[in-house]
Every structure is written in structure tokens, then in C-alpha cells.
Amino acid sequence: MKLPSAAVAGSLAARQAIDYNSAPPNLSTLANASLFDTWRPRAHVLPPFGHIGDPCMHYTDPETGLFHVGWLYSGAAGATTDDLVTYHDLNPNGGQFILPGGKNDPLFVFDGSVIPSGIDGKPTLFYTSVSYLPIQWTVAYVRGSETQSLAVSYDSGRNFTKLEQGPVIPSPPFAVNVTGFRDPFVFQNNQLDALLDSAPGTWYAVISGGVHGEGPSEFLYRQHDPDFQYWEELGQWWHEPANSSWGNGDWAGRWGYNFEVANVFSVDDEGYNNEGEVFTTIGAEWSLDPIVPQVSDFREMLWAAGKVSRENGQVKFTPTMAGYLDCGKSAYAAAGKELPASSVASQKSGAPDRFITYVWLTGDFYGTANFPTPQQNWTGALLLPRELSVGNIHDVVNNELVHETGSWRVASECSGVTELTTLKQVIAREALAALTSGKSFTEAGRKLDSAGVVPFERVPESKFHVITASLSFPKGSRGSDLRAGFQILSSEHESTTIYYQFSNESIIIDRTNTSAAARTTDGIDSRNEAGPLRLFDLLRDGEEQIETLDLTIVVDNSIVEVHANDRFAVSTWARSWYAGSREIRFFHDGEGEVTFGNVTVYEGLYDAWPDRSA
Amino acid sequence: MKLPSAAVAGSLAARQAIDYNSAPPNLSTLANASLFDTWRPRAHVLPPFGHIGDPCMHYTDPETGLFHVGWLYSGAAGATTDDLVTYHDLNPNGGQFILPGGKNDPLFVFDGSVIPSGIDGKPTLFYTSVSYLPIQWTVAYVRGSETQSLAVSYDSGRNFTKLEQGPVIPSPPFAVNVTGFRDPFVFQNNQLDALLDSAPGTWYAVISGGVHGEGPSEFLYRQHDPDFQYWEELGQWWHEPANSSWGNGDWAGRWGYNFEVANVFSVDDEGYNNEGEVFTTIGAEWSLDPIVPQVSDFREMLWAAGKVSRENGQVKFTPTMAGYLDCGKSAYAAAGKELPASSVASQKSGAPDRFITYVWLTGDFYGTANFPTPQQNWTGALLLPRELSVGNIHDVVNNELVHETGSWRVASECSGVTELTTLKQVIAREALAALTSGKSFTEAGRKLDSAGVVPFERVPESKFHVITASLSFPKGSRGSDLRAGFQILSSEHESTTIYYQFSNESIIIDRTNTSAAARTTDGIDSRNEAGPLRLFDLLRDGEEQIETLDLTIVVDNSIVEVHANDRFAVSTWARSWYAGSREIRFFHDGEGEVTFGNVTVYEGLYDAWPDRSA
Structure with a gap:
């Protein structure tokens, strides 16, 4: 869909009139282009307006x-x-x-x-x-x-x-x-x-x-x-x-x-x-x-x-x-x-x-979601x-976790330890450096061993930030009902929960409570996202331990990219409505212990489109 | 070129104003569609107007x-x-x-x-x-x-x-x-x-x-x-x-x-x-x-x-x-x-x-001739x-004439006589029957042995007719400079000469004098047409003789089709101008003798398009 640029400019008044501190109306009733900024990312590739394919x-x-x-x-x-x-x-x-x-x-x-x-x-x-x-x-x-x-x-x-x-x-x-x-x-x-x-x-x-x-x-x-x-x-x-x-x-x-x-x-x-x-x-x-x-x-x-x-x-x-x-x-x-x-x-x-x-x-689930696209005046982006x-995973214990038809292959085996090969995929080094080059704060590491959420001590200034963290789990976590991770874009009204779940070795993005707008408006997807990630048993200093989960979570307003261990990504839309839905929380559910370390929040991201006028 | 039918109807006055008893003007100066009837055939396939491909x-x-x-x-x-x-x-x-x-x-x-x-x-x-x-x-x-x-x-x-x-x-x-x-x-x-x-x-x-x-x-x-x-x-x-x-x-x-x-x-x-x-x-x-x-x-x-x-x-x-x-x-x-x-x-x-x-x-030599097509408002036809x-040619003397890479093959040879096979091509029986079913007259056969033309005793009523004839040549004709045939569409001003020429075993249509209009108007082709036809030596009652030349000449106003011996055809345009150019003449040139027999003229042809209004 190609819309004239005038449609964007002409809607400034409507854009400014929206109150993000109150519950949203049915967004499909709003003026065209009035939601242009609401969920617009900063650091991602997308056209000035309209539908990106x-x-x-x-x-x-x-x-x-x-x-x-x-x-x-x-x-x-x-x-x-x-x-x-x-x-x-x-x-x-x-x-x-x-x-x-x-x-x-x-x-x-x-x-x-x-x-x-x-x-x-x-x-x-x-x-x-x-x-x-x-x-x-x-x-x-x-x-x-x-x-x-x-x-x-x-x-x-x-x-x-x-x-x-x-x-x-x-x-x-x-x-x-x-x-x-x-x-x-x-x-x-x-x-x-x-x-x-x-x-x-x-x-x-x-x-x-x-x-x-x-x-x-x-x-x-x-x-x-x-x-x-x-x-x-x-x-x-x-x-x-x-x-x-x-x-x-x-x-x-x-x-x-x-x-x-x-x-x-x-x-x-x-x-x-x-x-x-x-x-x-x-x-x-x-x-x-x-x-x-x-x-x-x-x-x-x-x-x-x-x-x-x-x-x-x-x-x-x-x-x-x-x-x-x-x-x-x-x-x-x-x-x-x-x-x-x-x-x-x-x-x-x-x-x-x-x-x-x-x-x-895709911003409208391949054209099938009844998303208020005219109100937003753009849809979709590139990650x-x-x-x-x-990619190589070193010092992997040679147990049954390795010998499965999976997203890896055994590169070499010797005396009980194997090296695995897989596809390494990481955010391009220049982009990652730029994302993490701005103002940042560190959240103190901590160990959680019972279900609940713990808010970060500091709230990011905007919905544009990167969270990096390492989560360590004791050996006994494997096969347990433990879930651990973060809630992001959170407030009293909304939250999006990202966690690792041992029961099916997956990273989940729970969007049930992501958006107040989902309660008023069609086409704002609140289904879970999920993807498989096996944390292997590694031999460290002669000890078997579960591979650490290294997370990089990019929050670019409504776009959330979760990258893990240089070999996993799950990305989706998280369309929080309230201006205050910026909090981050530690998340724990089920039985077992998780240690959060190296928790850093990088603020602001960057503007990928310096030439474009607002 | 598709022209509206109105263009045809609107030109009736112009069509009737042309004098075919005087020398033609430069035809490209005439009104559009004014020449519609001038050279229009009756018995051939063509559209009501415009260019046929x-x-x-x-x-x-x-x-x-x-x-x-x-x-x-x-x-x-x-x-x-x-x-x-x-x-x-x-x-x-x-x-x-x-x-x-x-x-x-x-x-x-x-x-x-x-x-x-x-x-x-x-x-x-x-x-x-x-x-x-x-x-x-x-x-x-x-x-x-x-x-x-x-x-x-x-x-x-x-x-x-x-x-x-x-x-x-x-x-x-x-x-x-x-x-x-x-x-x-x-x-x-x-x-x-x-x-x-x-x-x-x-x-x-x-x-x-x-x-x-x-x-x-x-x-x-x-x-x-x-x-x-x-x-x-x-x-x-x-x-x-x-x-x-x-x-x-x-x-x-x-x-x-x-x-x-x-x-x-x-x-x-x-x-x-x-x-x-x-x-x-x-x-x-x-x-x-x-x-x-x-x-x-x-x-x-x-x-x-x-x-x-x-x-x-x-x-x-x-x-x-x-x-x-x-x-x-x-x-x-x-x-x-x-x-x-x-x-x-x-x-x-x-x-x-x-x-x-x-x-x-093609009516305009594949689009290259500068023919006054707008004046005619149609161009081209199907033969x-x-x-x-x-087709088979029986009792052919087995001499060098037979053993050439030609438009025939030797089907069988026995004791000096061969049978040849070729492509038989004749006017479809129904069309030929209809062409020759109307009023006809017979021109007395004759023998010519010196150069000159001899007019038929009777002139056909129109430029729509068929001429059939058999031409016999003595053995000595082969290799001579003898040419014999007919002049058609003839008058004191114009004539088109169709003849067999032994020197190169060909049938020629000489259009040098075909059209007075060729002298005033571009695109009216006056070049000769020619095609090879071998008259074999046949064994008839124990005697070798040159195969008889059986001609069927269809004159459909400007279209002339010359068919010979069920295996030859040469067709062209002969665009005579004068109303009087209807005469037929015997034609002889060079040394030798020719006997014309079975000379019949069938008048009028037929109207292939009974549904079409004038």
C-alpha cells in the first residue's frame, strides 16, 4: 500500500491528541495516520510510510x-x-x-x-x-x-x-x-x-x-x-x-x-x-x-x-x-x-x-490480521x-542431548566431550555496537528461587532500549517446571514476559498482557511466541553444568527481538499502550533456582533514518 | 489495418466518378476508398475491407x-x-x-x-x-x-x-x-x-x-x-x-x-x-x-x-x-x-x-510497395x-530429365519407363466446378508457328473468367527459344502475357504492359512472375513426346492464377486499368510450333460473398 506523504503530515494534530495515560479506545475508530508514532520503531528498517513487504x-x-x-x-x-x-x-x-x-x-x-x-x-x-x-x-x-x-x-x-x-x-x-x-x-x-x-x-x-x-x-x-x-x-x-x-x-x-x-x-x-x-x-x-x-x-x-x-x-x-x-x-x-x-x-x-x-x-500477520493499518499508516518492518x-559450541558433554537430529551437528567427539557446530547468528556488529553505545545502567545481579516478579530498581527512560543478561541454572533445572526471564514493557496495566522454559527447552514471549489495546481493538496479536533452544551440558573445569543462557533483548518500541547464545532468535510485536509501560522485571515461575548476572540496560537505541523528517 | 465500414459506404460517389475509359491519374491523389471496386476480386477470400494478413x-x-x-x-x-x-x-x-x-x-x-x-x-x-x-x-x-x-x-x-x-x-x-x-x-x-x-x-x-x-x-x-x-x-x-x-x-x-x-x-x-x-x-x-x-x-x-x-x-x-x-x-x-x-x-x-x-x-508486396491502399480500402487476398x-506422372521416358534433384521423385523404374511422384495441387473441386459451371465459349484450336499474337474471336464480357487450354509442342521444342501462351486482360492499351518458355522450362507472367496505372502510380508492380515447370518426355503409344501443357488460368479482375498440369501454380496481381482490357490473345514467340487445343473460356466466376452488401 503506497500512501501519499501528505497523509502523514496532515495527521500531526491527530497524533498529538492521543492520551497514552488512559485506556485506549477502539483504535480503528481513530483518524487515519493518528497512530503513526505510537508503535513506530527507531532502529529498524522500514519505509517512511506504508506497507513493507x-x-x-x-x-x-x-x-x-x-x-x-x-x-x-x-x-x-x-x-x-x-x-x-x-x-x-x-x-x-x-x-x-x-x-x-x-x-x-x-x-x-x-x-x-x-x-x-x-x-x-x-x-x-x-x-x-x-x-x-x-x-x-x-x-x-x-x-x-x-x-x-x-x-x-x-x-x-x-x-x-x-x-x-x-x-x-x-x-x-x-x-x-x-x-x-x-x-x-x-x-x-x-x-x-x-x-x-x-x-x-x-x-x-x-x-x-x-x-x-x-x-x-x-x-x-x-x-x-x-x-x-x-x-x-x-x-x-x-x-x-x-x-x-x-x-x-x-x-x-x-x-x-x-x-x-x-x-x-x-x-x-x-x-x-x-x-x-x-x-x-x-x-x-x-x-x-x-x-x-x-x-x-x-x-x-x-x-x-x-x-x-x-x-x-x-x-x-x-x-x-x-x-x-x-x-x-x-x-x-x-x-x-x-x-x-x-x-x-x-x-x-x-x-x-x-x-x-x-x-x-509482518505487521498484520501476512495480511490476515484486521490491524488498524490506516490509523498507523505503516505496517511491518525488517528485523x-x-x-x-x-558457530561452534565447545566442551559439550557427550550425552543424549547431543545425539538428536537437531539444529546442530557433532563436529568432533573425543573422550566424552564433543564439539558441536551450528549456525551462528548475531546482530550485525556495527548495529550491536551502536545499540549498546549509549547511556546504560546495570541492574544488580540476583538469585531467585521462588515464583514471582521483581521490578528492576531503575526504569528505562523510554520504550527504546536493549537488555543484556546471563542466566545460570543449576544442573537440576533440566526437566523441571522452571521458567525464568524478564518482564518488559511493563506497568500496572501491561507486561510482556520473556522466559526460558525447561519443560520444553524453549524461549517464550508471553503477550497475554502485552497491550491494553488488544482488549479494544482487533488485530493486535496477543498469542505467545515460542522457539526451541537447547542449553547443553558443558564441561567447565571438570564439572558438568548447564550452558548459561545469554540474552540480548532489543526493545524498539513495539518490536522485540530476543537473541540467545549466538544461535537463537525470536522476534515479534509487543504493542504496549500506556506511556508508563517501560518497566523491566525479573521473572521466575515454577520450582528451582536461577541466577541473573551481567544485567545491563542500554537506553535510547539509535535513529536509523537521520534524513527523514518527523 | 482495420477501417470502419462507414469509410466504404461513404465513398460510393467517388467510386462511381472514375472513368475507366481514359488514362488513369496518379491514383494516390484520389479520394479514400474510391478504388474499392477497381480491382476487387469476386471469387477469392478476403475481408469486407482492410488489410488481410x-x-x-x-x-x-x-x-x-x-x-x-x-x-x-x-x-x-x-x-x-x-x-x-x-x-x-x-x-x-x-x-x-x-x-x-x-x-x-x-x-x-x-x-x-x-x-x-x-x-x-x-x-x-x-x-x-x-x-x-x-x-x-x-x-x-x-x-x-x-x-x-x-x-x-x-x-x-x-x-x-x-x-x-x-x-x-x-x-x-x-x-x-x-x-x-x-x-x-x-x-x-x-x-x-x-x-x-x-x-x-x-x-x-x-x-x-x-x-x-x-x-x-x-x-x-x-x-x-x-x-x-x-x-x-x-x-x-x-x-x-x-x-x-x-x-x-x-x-x-x-x-x-x-x-x-x-x-x-x-x-x-x-x-x-x-x-x-x-x-x-x-x-x-x-x-x-x-x-x-x-x-x-x-x-x-x-x-x-x-x-x-x-x-x-x-x-x-x-x-x-x-x-x-x-x-x-x-x-x-x-x-x-x-x-x-x-x-x-x-x-x-x-x-x-x-x-x-x-x-x-500480398497486395502491397509485404508492406514494402507504396500501393495506393487508402484509395482501394483493402489490400491482399487469399488464392x-x-x-x-x-500426384503421379506415368510413362515418363527414363532420360536425364528425370534424374535431377527436382520437384519430383522417381517412384518406379522399369525398362526405360519411369513413374514419377510429385505434389499434386489443383483448385479445390467444388471451386473449380463452380468457376466452370457458368456461361462459356470455346475458342477454336489452332497451330501457331511464327511469332505474334492472335486475338480470340470472342471477348469475354468481364474481367472475371477462367481460360482452360492444352498446349502441345513437338519434340524439337525442347531447348529452343519457343515461348507460347496467352495474352489476357488485353486491349490496345494493356496486356498481360502468360507463356511457357522452353529455354528455362518456365511459365512466365509478363506484366510489363499489364497496367496503365503503373505508369502514373507507385506501387503497381510490373515485374515479371516466373516459375519452373518441366514438361517431361512421355511414352505415348510407343512414341516419345513432350508432355502436354494443360493450363487453367483464373482471371478474377486483378488476381491471376495460372495452374498447370496439376502440379504447378503461379499467381499474381494484374491490375489492368481500362474497362476494355478484357481481350484474350494467343501468344507465340521464337522459333517452333505450338498447338492450342481445348480452349474454353468460362465467364463470370461466382460471388464468394453472397451475404455482403455492395
Whole structure:
């Protein structure tokens, strides 16, 4: 939804008239744009107004070294960043760099990815051009609804000009009855070059989708010519049976029926490495039986690492471990890109080559929630940029906790101690440094051993802050009914509870009491968020102990990101209403003991959009 | 060009004001539509007004038994016939049954063909949907410019509704740099069924085109599913080297650089037979060196018969003989179709299954002639329907004339006498019967042995007539400079000379003196037409003699069709100006003797369009 900027400015009076010290009215009765500021984040990526769709089309411009972050926006719009902290709209009022309505894309421009030095050496966008509807895995596929086309930017990314020709991938493989065929993601990979005897630096692309009655797939393609006109079909290099799961499903949800927004990249312990371990991130779509046409009940944002091999001439990706990239039900459609050490941002921070991903956080539950969007005049955001790399967990006791089909794999075993490997995901170093560089205060550590909440001694000044803490649990906690964590955005009226729960090894965000507005207004989700995190038994100084839970909780007004142990994230909306709902509290429930340490609150976050006027 | 019908009616006064007994003015100075009647044919297929493009999309409606004849017309329009003589527009004012402007065909609808019982058992059009320009074999191919799409008629052919989906053949074979990829022609064939182990009755399609730097091709496809959604790529079942020719090029021109409008069908001595000999008709495009972008100097309407085989898994068509379907430089883009014995027309005439083709006669030399089209308000026509079958020439002396790579093949040889096989092509029996059923007169036979013209004793009443005659030549004529035939549309001011010329075994239409208007007005072509016809040596009662030349000359005002010996045709425009240019004359030139026999003139032709008002 693209709204004129006048709609924002014209609503200032209405915005100021709202009383955040009283119970809210039914918000859908308010004036348009009057809620613009109410839940607006500061440090996150989102357009000046309107609906943000999937992140995509990121790249580093070889000419400027600036990183371009893109997102769907009735077409696509984007911004540049030289530090992964502040962003600058590519076009005035956040306008689009590509619009639908051409011969290839009369209906929509869907996700794409960019070859930084493509046609004419210019940034070249490979995107899904949409001609027909409906498109969803739950209904019959309309032939030709999704094709893959090219556009080139000759003006530093402000506009991408479509080639005056038809799509470069005009259809799925012959007679394959796909559930979807979109979101081409380009990448380079030395392992594939070697297996396929490709010229070094050859580009590949995965297109996301699946096959009716068979299950989700990544369709692999190889660049065929220097003009990127032809992409050689290499088949479904990854396919999973319909609605199957990784292991018992505890650690990586379901593969579902259809993949979307697949990324493929290779990383090592440091970051991006063309010769590193191959990972993919995917959005998986599924529903409970009976499947209702046009309804996808679940969307899960997953990752998998895999072995790449060649069998009977065909290249195959076989997962070795898999997990959630973000466990939030509204967190989906992550799009990442190699960020080279030569980029301006990395030059400044001294970072090596990295793979940076942005996860989308839908603001209206994929369009299904009856959220008062006209009143807010924007919806959705991108989560903070994350660095993905290979993570290692050292000195893990070699017990049954390790030997499960999980979001980790055993890297080495020796005399009762193992080292595990997983996907490391952390907030991008520049963003995290900026988030934690402002005013801060430390809350004294403490040990709680009975159910209850204990308010912090100090209340943060605003709903913009970061909480970091380490929670330690005694050995006996495993299998207990212990829950421990924090209440945030709290007041006498409201609170959001974030806690680790041993009974199902999960981090929960309890939003039952998050928002007074949820009691008056439709579309303000108060369902729990939850995600699995196993705290392993570690050997420390010869003693077995439960891994410490290291939490980083980013509160950006209504957006809450919970990061744990460099390998877990759950993000969601927590739309507190009252101005006073800023308190933080220690939280304990059930039997057992928890020790809170290193509890720090960083105030204020940062303004990611210094160019934008209020 | 689609002009409103008012433009025709409003010009009646101007039409009547022209004096055809005086020398013409520059016709391009006349009022629009004032020349509407001047050269309008009676018995030929053409729209009520405007520009007719390629014939195509013919079929017999299984529900009515009517034969539908179609043609491009800013989209496509058509008519039905129950006798191959008279036609009835499908839509008022000759309106279209399909228009361009959809998502698949924003620019144009190009040629297609019809599966009579296709989707939902309804007539299903498989056509080329055009999205991008330029399209020509002389320039780089724009990817996606030509795709193949489906449309279905639920109202007896008055409208074909496009499927709400993308093309069913969205691109040429992978990475093939085609010169063209259009005009899908559907057919069934028992030989292909057997070679490819297809279900009986499987549909095939050839798509016409070629490969840059390699030459012209027919791309073969096979129906993959009952809904005609997928067409399996079977490769270039026929390919010829660029600008090569059949034999020395004397008998079938050049294969050129690009094929268009390919038809594939199988016939025997009687007519259409799914198990008969496989023939193809093609339009071949080529130019002299240096090739000028956007200019195709030559278009030739050819046929070939061939052997169908399977080599290394791929089906191949290998020509055994080839020739011109029509030698006229303006005759092109033939489109044929099986006409079953069960059709109304065939039921009435008692004809067996036939293959009927309509050749296009461009009125402005493929848009390059500066013809006064606005003054005429129509341009182009289809030639009379022709029946194609296997033809045999019996008792041919087995001399060097036979053993050449020509438009015939040796079917059998025994003791000095051979039987030759070729493509038999004759005016459809119903049309020929109707043309020759009216008032007629016989001109006394005669022998001429010196150069000169001899007027017929009787002058036909109009410029609408048929002349039939048999010309016999003594043995010594072969290799001489003898030319013999007729002058038609003649007067003191004008004449068109049609003759056989032994020196190069050709039938010539000399238009040097055809039209007084050519002297005042651009775009009235006065170049000669010519086509090769070998009169073989036949053994008759033990004597060798030159085969008799049997001519059927149809004069339909400005359209002249010259048919000879059931295997030759050359058609063109002869735009005589004077009302008196109706005389017919015997023509002799050079040394030698010719005997004219069976000379009959049939007056009046017939009105093919009884429903149309003047």
C-alpha cells in the first residue's frame, strides 16, 4: 500500500491528541495516520510510510561500496547504508526503484536478487515478474503466473530498468506442476564450480517453490552466458517430501509444502567464504489438514546446512542440520547477501567478508490480521541485520542431548566431550555496537528461587532500549517446571514476559498482557511466541553444568527481538499502550533456582533514518 | 489495418466518378476508398475491407461440419463455408474472432492453428502471442518476443477466448539463438505415433523459425497432456544449412535463413491420409548479400515431401523432393488443414478426406510497395483453395530429365519407363466446378508457328473468367527459344502475357504492359512472375513426346492464377486499368510450333460473398 506523504503530515494534530495515560479506545475508530508514532520503531528498517513487504534485492554497489537494502513496496524500494546502522532512502519519500506494470510483470514485482557487476558491469536485478493470479501453494498453479526477468541500474540503484524483452527464465521445468516458482537468489560457489566443472565465478540461482503432491523444492540454475540471458536448469537440487520435517520437527519446524525466498550461501567461522560450508535459508509454507484453498496457516523461517554432492550427474543438497532463523510467527522472508570486507561498512568496522541477512516482520500477520493499518499508516518492518556464520559450541558433554537430529551437528567427539557446530547468528556488529553505545545502567545481579516478579530498581527512560543478561541454572533445572526471564514493557496495566522454559527447552514471549489495546481493538496479536533452544551440558573445569543462557533483548518500541547464545532468535510485536509501560522485571515461575548476572540496560537505541523528517 | 465500414459506404460517389475509359491519374491523389471496386476480386477470400494478413486457423467445426477459413486481420477474422465456394463472415463487418492486447500478446496475434476438438472438446487455437519487437531473421532475436498460447471458442468460432494463463510454449529450446519461432501448426500423424511410441491420435506441432548462423528449421513438439498445456520439445526435426537450396535451386528456390508458416500433413493419391506420405509447406525467407537489417528480400512459398525417421532417439524429416507451392513473388504464407469427408462441403461433393490449403497473395508486396491502399480500402487476398495430394506422372521416358534433384521423385523404374511422384495441387473441386459451371465459349484450336499474337474471336464480357487450354509442342521444342501462351486482360492499351518458355522450362507472367496505372502510380508492380515447370518426355503409344501443357488460368479482375498440369501454380496481381482490357490473345514467340487445343473460356466466376452488401 503506497500512501501519499501528505497523509502523514496532515495527521500531526491527530497524533498529538492521543492520551497514552488512559485506556485506549477502539483504535480503528481513530483518524487515519493518528497512530503513526505510537508503535513506530527507531532502529529498524522500514519505509517512511506504508506497507513493507519482503526484504530482497540487497547488494553492495561496486562503485560506491555502499550496501543497498531493498524491500518489496508496490514494486521495490530501498536504502543505502555505510555502517549497517543508519540508512538513506534511495529515492525521495522512499519511492520505488522498480515498479510493476511492464509486459513481463503486469501485476507484480516479486522478490529478486542482484548481481552487483552484471549486464554492462552494472547492478543487475533478477526478479520474479508476475502476470497472473492466484498464486499460492494451496491452489492450482496458473501457468506463467511467475517468470524470472532482468532489470539493470545505471544510476546507482535509484532505478532499475527492465530489459526490453521477455523473461530469462520463462517457466518452471517442463511439465512440473509447481506449487510456486519465485524469488530467484543468485550466488557464487566454489563447490558447485568444482562439481559441475563451471568456470570460476559462475553465477548460480535457486528459485523457490515445490511440486504439487510431492513437496517443497529449491530449483537450481546455472548462468549460461555472459549476458545472463540463459540459466541452465540443474533440477531440484533440494527437495523434501510434502509436509515432512527435519527429525521429529522439534528443532526446525516443518519443511511444509512450498519453499519461498530461499537463499544459498557459504560461510565459515569468520563469515562469508565461497569455499565454506553451504547453508540455505528458506521460508516454508504449510497448513493443518484439511488444507483450505488460499490459506497458508503457517510460515516458518528456517535454515539448513548441507552437503553438496553430485549423483547421477545431478547436483544435490542434503541437509546435515537445520533450525529456525527466527522463531517468531511474524518473522519470515529473510533475505541476505554477501557483504564484502571491501564495503564501506566493513572497512569502517574492520569486519571480514560477511553474509548479512534481514528478516521481515509482518505487521498484520501476512495480511490476515484486521490491524488498524490506516490509523498507523505503516505496517511491518525488517528485523536488525544479522551476521550468519558457522558457530561452534565447545566442551559439550557427550550425552543424549547431543545425539538428536537437531539444529546442530557433532563436529568432533573425543573422550566424552564433543564439539558441536551450528549456525551462528548475531546482530550485525556495527548495529550491536551502536545499540549498546549509549547511556546504560546495570541492574544488580540476583538469585531467585521462588515464583514471582521483581521490578528492576531503575526504569528505562523510554520504550527504546536493549537488555543484556546471563542466566545460570543449576544442573537440576533440566526437566523441571522452571521458567525464568524478564518482564518488559511493563506497568500496572501491561507486561510482556520473556522466559526460558525447561519443560520444553524453549524461549517464550508471553503477550497475554502485552497491550491494553488488544482488549479494544482487533488485530493486535496477543498469542505467545515460542522457539526451541537447547542449553547443553558443558564441561567447565571438570564439572558438568548447564550452558548459561545469554540474552540480548532489543526493545524498539513495539518490536522485540530476543537473541540467545549466538544461535537463537525470536522476534515479534509487543504493542504496549500506556506511556508508563517501560518497566523491566525479573521473572521466575515454577520450582528451582536461577541466577541473573551481567544485567545491563542500554537506553535510547539509535535513529536509523537521520534524513527523514518527523 | 482495420477501417470502419462507414469509410466504404461513404465513398460510393467517388467510386462511381472514375472513368475507366481514359488514362488513369496518379491514383494516390484520389479520394479514400474510391478504388474499392477497381480491382476487387469476386471469387477469392478476403475481408469486407482492410488489410488481410496470413491465412491461418482453419478448421472444420465438429459440431456443424462447416469449414472455417481464417486470416490475420489486426488479430484474426474468418468465415465459414459449406462448399468451398461461398463464404460467410463469422462476425459482422468481418470482425475479429481474436484480438491482440492480452497479457501474452500485448502487441500482436500471429498465425496459429486449431485443434477442432481441443480443450473441453471445443475448437482450440494454438497461436503465436507477440510481446516484443523487432521480429525478423535479419536482426537479433528479442527473447520472449514470440510465445505460443491457447484460446478456445465456445460460440462456434465467433470468438476465441484466451486462457487466463501464460503461454504453453513460453520460449524456443534452451539457449537456441533463433531467427524466428512462430506459427504453431498442429497435426496428427501415424508415422510419428509409431516412431515415438505415442498414443494414437496424439497431436504434434511444428513451429517455424531457424537459428542465427545456422539456417532455417522446423521445431517439432508433441502433445504432453489432455489439456494441451505442455508440448514436449522434440528438437529441430528439420533443419537446413543457411541459404542452402534443394539441389541446384532451380526447382525449389532457396531454403533461406528462416522458415515461416510451416504446415505438416500426410496425403496419398486420393487426399489426406494420416498414414500417407509426409509433406510440409513452408515460407522461406532470404536476402542477397549483404543482408540489410529489417529487410527480407525474398519470400518463397515452398513444399517438400520427406522421409520420417528416428536417429539417435531424435525424429528427423529428410526431404525426398521439393518445389514451389506457388511461384508468385506475392504468393506466400499458405495455410492448410485437413478437410474431412464428413464436412458439409465434402458430403455435398462426395470428396474424400482432403488437405486444403489457402495461399496468401500480398497486395502491397509485404508492406514494402507504396500501393495506393487508402484509395482501394483493402489490400491482399487469399488464392483459391487448393487440394494437395500425391500426384503421379506415368510413362515418363527414363532420360536425364528425370534424374535431377527436382520437384519430383522417381517412384518406379522399369525398362526405360519411369513413374514419377510429385505434389499434386489443383483448385479445390467444388471451386473449380463452380468457376466452370457458368456461361462459356470455346475458342477454336489452332497451330501457331511464327511469332505474334492472335486475338480470340470472342471477348469475354468481364474481367472475371477462367481460360482452360492444352498446349502441345513437338519434340524439337525442347531447348529452343519457343515461348507460347496467352495474352489476357488485353486491349490496345494493356496486356498481360502468360507463356511457357522452353529455354528455362518456365511459365512466365509478363506484366510489363499489364497496367496503365503503373505508369502514373507507385506501387503497381510490373515485374515479371516466373516459375519452373518441366514438361517431361512421355511414352505415348510407343512414341516419345513432350508432355502436354494443360493450363487453367483464373482471371478474377486483378488476381491471376495460372495452374498447370496439376502440379504447378503461379499467381499474381494484374491490375489492368481500362474497362476494355478484357481481350484474350494467343501468344507465340521464337522459333517452333505450338498447338492450342481445348480452349474454353468460362465467364463470370461466382460471388464468394453472397451475404455482403455492395
